Amino acid sequence: MKIKMRHSGLLFLAIMFFPMAGGAVEGVRLVCDQPLYDFGRVDQSAVVTNVFRIRNEGDLSFVLKTVQTSCSCTEGRMDKKIIGPGETAELTAVFTAARRKGLQVKSLKLIPIDSDEPVLTFYMKGFVEPSSESN
DSSP states (O other): OHHHHHHHHHHHHHHHHOTTTTSOOOOOOEEOSOOEEEEEEEETTOEEEEEEEEEEOSSSOEEEEEEEESSTTEEEEESOSEEOTTOEEEEEEEEEOTTOOEEEEEEEEEEETTOSSOSEEEEEEEEEEOOGGGO
16 A cells, blocks of 8 residues: 555656656647649749748747748748747748749748758749740
8 A cells, every 4th residue: 555655646746747758849840731832834924922821839939030942033921930839820932933934843941040951841833834925
């Protein structure tokens, strides 16, 4: 009986004073259900916009330094600089098809304030039909 109480008491103390024991700290964990947007076929006059919805499933805040794009024809704007645990944010991506033709795959990377390594990468892809003037 004393042994059972002793073990129960230790277990109670462990649960009370070490609630994170057994669960590792995740840090920042950004998630997007659809990180690839396929805009199909467009002509060179198109300006394609997509909103990527992001959530932080980690236990630390993500602080944005910049949105890095693969080329000047693509622009990315975040609606907030800090995404706390459990919070959501939106990345608005804009691709301008002017002077482009053929298959296009453009990337947007979220670069955190404390590193140059991207935390999450998004893609916009599609086919730009050449205008009759550029043939």
